[in-house]
Amino acid sequence: MGVDISELVYREQVSLKGYENRVMAVDAFNILYQFLSSVRQADGTPLMDSRGRVTSHLSGCFYRNINLLENGIRPVYVFDGKPSRLKANTIRERMEVKEKAREELEIAREKGDLERIRSLSARVTHLTRDMVEDVKQLLTALGIPYIQAPSEGEGQASYMCRTGQAYGVISQDYDCLLFGASRVFRNFTTGGRRKVPGRNIYVPVSPELLILEETLSRNGISYDQLIDIGIMVGTDFNTGLARVGAKTALKLVKKYGNIEAVLKERGEVIENLEEIKDIFRKQNVIETPPITFGKPDAEQIKRILCDDHDFDPARVDPYITLAREKMSRNTQTSLDGF
DNA sequence: CTCGGTAA
DNA sequence: TTACCGAGG
Numbered sequence: 001m002g003v004d005i006s007e008l009v010y011r012e013q014v015s016l017k018g019y020e021n022r023v024m025a026v027d028a029f030n031i032l033y034q035f036l037s038s039v040r041q042a043d044g045t046p047l048m049d050s051r052g053r054v055t056s057h058l059s060g061c062f063y064r065n066i067n068l069l070e071n072g073i074r075p076v077y078v079f080d081g082k083p084s085r086l087k088a089n090t091i092r093e094r095m096e097v098k099e100k101a102r103e104e105l106e107i108a109r110e111k112g113d114l115e116r117i118r119s120l121s122a123r124v125t126h127l128t129r130d131m132v133e134d135v136k137q138l139l140t141a142l143g144i145p146y147i148q149a150p151s152e153g154e155g156q157a158s159y160m161c162r163t164g165q166a167y168g169v170i171s172q173d174y175d176c177l178l179f180g181a182s183r184v185f186r187n188f189t190t191g192g193r194r195k196v197p198g199r200n201i202y203v204p205v206s207p208e209l210l211i212l213e214e215t216l217s218r219n220g221i222s223y224d225q226l227i228d229i230g231i232m233v234g235t236d237f238n239t240g241l242a243r244v245g246a247k248t249a250l251k252l253v254k255k256y257g258n259i260e261a262v263l264k265e266r267g268e269v270i271e272n273l274e275e276i277k278d279i280f281r282k283q284n285v286i287e288t289p290p291i292t293f294g295k296p297d298a299e300q301i302k303r304i305l306c307d308d309h310d311f312d313p314a315r316v317d318p319y320i321t322l323a324r325e326k327m328s329r330n331t332q333t334s335l336d337g338f
Numbered sequence: 339c340t341c342g343g344t345a346a
Numbered sequence: 347t348t349a350c351c352g353a354g355g
Contacts, residue, residue: 041353050355311354
């Protein structure tokens with residue numbers, strides 16, 4: 001998924017504390033896919049309401065936002081728009097992988113292999129229009145703004161970070177660095193551990209902050225060279241060079257200066273090279289999207305979660321109260337600042 | 339994923 | 347307090 005340059009990226013372990021009143025651009029599709037694949041029962045079934053509609057995304061979105069708000073963070077969700085034509089291959093490959101997983105899931109169900117059923121169920125998840133709509137409504141009810149990106153959500157979120165409209169981007173993907181995001185937060189959650197798939201063991205997971213400038217300076221490369229490295233390794237918009245990982249790509253770029261020189265030296269070609277670079281450098285974005293925070297609307301939240309999707313009010317209510325208090329306090333302090 | 343009761 | 351684990355919808 002995305003570009004794998006993790007070996008080259010400078011990162012720091014952080015916590016959710018210490019980012020009060022910071023605007024964070026959330027890569028919405030990225031986080032929603034996480035919820036869809038992870039918020040499940042032991043047998044792989046997602047959470048559903050009484051009408052059989054999936055609610056995993058709503059559950060994840062609600063609790064995650066409560067946590068962010070509780071820590072004084074101001075999230076802005078950024079949704080994907082129309083993908084670049086160069087992403088067609090990646091999209092088709094993902095569909096094929098899902099189709100294969102669907103077939104394997106049938107077999108696993110027949111065998112009753114629970115662990116396998118669970119991991120395959122996570123892989124076949126698909127984000128529907130309705131789910132996206134559900135989340136947008138919930139965000140509005142929570143007073144959290146969202147932006148519809150013209151094209152790549154990561155590109156829009158990264159642009160907002162690069163231009164200081166957001167402090168950082170919340171995403172699992174390293175692509176954001178190629179899009180120029182100065183700070184990327186991964187695993188930005190409260191949960192301290194994650195289950196290893198297929199094994200009954202857990203590994204500690206804590207939020208980490210990826211820093212673009214440090215990544216560039218410590219590797220002795222420019223931003224353009226980082227993009228070159230990403231393209232050599234492979235992105236959503238191109239297949240990388242055979243047997244070239246992040247470390248090799250770094251060596252090659254440092255030796256020859258840029259990707260064009262590397263390709264010439266090796267007698268290789270990458271189709272649409274300039275267009276791919278432009279996707280990262282000259283993003284198709286809304287330059288100054290409106291960002292307005294509101295107060296959580298208890299009635300709307302309860303209508304969406306409890307009335308429409310069977311959430312237990314006893315579980316929802318206390319968090320609405322918490323969010324409302326927190327949001328009004330934040331509004332107060334930001335007003336005091338002026 | 340996240341919550342919350344229970345065990346250590 | 348912290349770790350674990352079943353349930354949430």
